[in-house]
Amino acid sequence: AQSVAQPEDQVNVAEGNPLTVKCTYSVSGNPYLFWYVQYPNRGLQFLLKYITGDNLVKGSYGFEAEFNKSQTSFHLKKPSALVSDSALYFCAVRDTMEYGNKLVFGAGTILRVKS
Amino acid sequence: EAQVTQNPRYLITVTGKKLTVTCSQNMNHEYMSWYRQDPGLGLRQIYYSMNVEVTDKGDVPEGYKVSRKEKRNFPLILESPSPNQTSLYFCASSFTGARDRPSPLHFGNGTRLTVT
Numbered sequence: 001a002q003s004v005a006q007p008e009d010q011v012n013v014a015e016g017n018p019l020t021v022k023c024t025y026s027v028s029g030n031p032y033l034f035w036y037v038q039y040p041n042r043g044l045q046f047l048l049k050y051i052t053g054d055n056l057v058k059g060s061y062g063f064e065a066e067f068n069k070s071q072t073s074f075h076l077k078k079p080s081a082l083v084s085d086s087a088l089y090f091c092a093v094r095d096t097m098e099y100g101n102k103l104v105f106g107a108g109t110i111l112r113v114k115s
Numbered sequence: 116e117a118q119v120t121q122n123p124r125y126l127i128t129v130t131g132k133k134l135t136v137t138c139s140q141n142m143n144h145e146y147m148s149w150y151r152q153d154p155g156l157g158l159r160q161i162y163y164s165m166n167v168e169v170t171d172k173g174d175v176p177e178g179y180k181v182s183r184k185e186k187r188n189f190p191l192i193l194e195s196p197s198p199n200q201t202s203l204y205f206c207a208s209s210f211t212g213a214r215d216r217p218s219p220l221h222f223g224n225g226t227r228l229t230v231t
Contacts, residue, residue: 032217043119043205043222051217090157094217100165101146101212102173103220105157
């Protein structure tokens with residue numbers, strides 16, 4: 001069965017500094033990997049996904065993520081954080097061997113960007 | 116506007132009183148799913164539907180029912196709610212659930228349910 005770990009409950013960063021939100025995963029087969037963001041009182045919004053190919057994936061709002069197969073990681077990054085990036089971030093994995101579009105989510109990481 | 120619409124946004128009820136949370140999508144998506152979100156646990160899948168009249172259990176299906184009579188609608192039914200079903204519920208849809216076609220999920224804005 002697949003699983004996702006987000007080791008940090010919260011990440012604090014100053015505006016303008018680079019940010020990283022960590023994610024590691026476990027699957028039986030090959031992974032499809034996703035990042036979602038959740039703002040207060042809203043549903044989750046899709047940021048980016050890794051399916052295959054280039055290990056560096058670019059997504060919405062200037063975010064990118066790097067897939068590392070040997071470390072089973074898919075960390076979310078942004079070169080320069082904005083206060084408006086403050087939100088709850090979820091990493092999710094789907095096992096290519098699994099039936100249906102079932103995503104398994106991590107517990108989430110709160111990102112706080114201070115001005 | 117492409118969206119997943121859930122109703123109601125907030126619901127307070129008592130133990131044992133049957134309730135339904137509605138979900139509708141206007142994107143002609145084949146795949147729909149229900150998740151519950153609890154602090155420290157992330158989102159866990161309750162039920163999913165690959166297409167009309169095709170539903171299956173997710174990881175935490177106990178105490179819930181679903182139906183998929185039409186492509187756009189996927190209601191979540193709690194026949195006899197209990198306090199441990201107090202949670203934030205999300206409906207989601209995607210173009211397909213096919214194994215080799217990973218489609219991002221589109222989420223509704225959530226339904227916060229409190230069972231006393």
